[in-house]
Amino acid sequence: DTEVTQTPKHLVMGMTNKKSLKCEQHMGHRAMYWYKQKAKKPPELMFVYSYEKLSINESVPSRFSPECPNSSLLNLHLHALQPEDSALYLCASSPGSGISYEQYFGPGTRLTVT
Amino acid sequence: KNQVEQSPQSLIILEGKNCTLQCNYTVSPFSNLRWYKQDTGRGPVSLTIMTFSENTKSNGRYTATLDADTKQSSLHITASQLSDSASYICVVSAWRGGSYIPTFGRGTSLIVHP
Numbered sequence: 684d685t686e687v688t689q690t691p692k693h694l695v696m697g698m699t700n701k702k703s704l705k706c707e708q709h710m711g712h713r714a715m716y717w718y719k720q721k722a723k724k725p726p727e728l729m730f731v732y733s734y735e736k737l738s739i740n741e742s743v744p745s746r747f748s749p750e751c752p753n754s755s756l757l758n759l760h761l762h763a764l765q766p767e768d769s770a771l772y773l774c775a776s777s778p779g780s781g782i783s784y785e786q787y788f789g790p791g792t793r794l795t796v797t
Numbered sequence: 798k799n800q801v802e803q804s805p806q807s808l809i810i811l812e813g814k815n816c817t818l819q820c821n822y823t824v825s826p827f828s829n830l831r832w833y834k835q836d837t838g839r840g841p842v843s844l845t846i847m848t849f850s851e852n853t854k855s856n857g858r859y860t861a862t863l864d865a866d867t868k869q870s871s872l873h874i875t876a877s878q879l880s881d882s883a884s885y886i887c888v889v890s891a892w893r894g895g896s897y898i899p900t901f902g903r904g905t906s907l908i909v910h911p
Contacts, residue, residue, distance in 0.1 A: 738894050
């Protein structure tokens, strides 16, 4: 298995809802990432998990809450989002912290906040 | 502030022609440079990755170059195909907080016409 999977593919939620995005990889990678991408813009890094520990939080609002239950799974819990949070949310993983390690991206979850 | 600038912003070429995309960066300390291809609404797919000591890296019809002195990279696409139509993103990483933190360029939108 050489891919990163993300579910759901699409999500529509109201501003008072609580939902979660899920990312999974079975490549034995030890680093996992969440990105947010608005239309026609490059991805923006949100969080980095290294060996199941949060190592980077790029000053993301607390309405986004990441969780890494094990080395294969990364969740992003969403609560009280705003319409401007509508975007493509990308998950990525990499084997570890080596200088030439590649990041493998999932297909993304298209989130719409109404 | 770490920045990655790409040019041109968009490019239209005829099928079978070659093209070259440019990337200039001011990321420090430099760790690696990657080129990704991203289809609309999908996650980026890696084309090449280069570290400080590498000048050229090829992947099929894609050839990337890196000049670490001038902080410039290029992606050359030969014998373009309709399926090459996509956004091409240059990503430069710096080591921070125990992880390689990427800075994304805004991408070059390539359209290949028959």
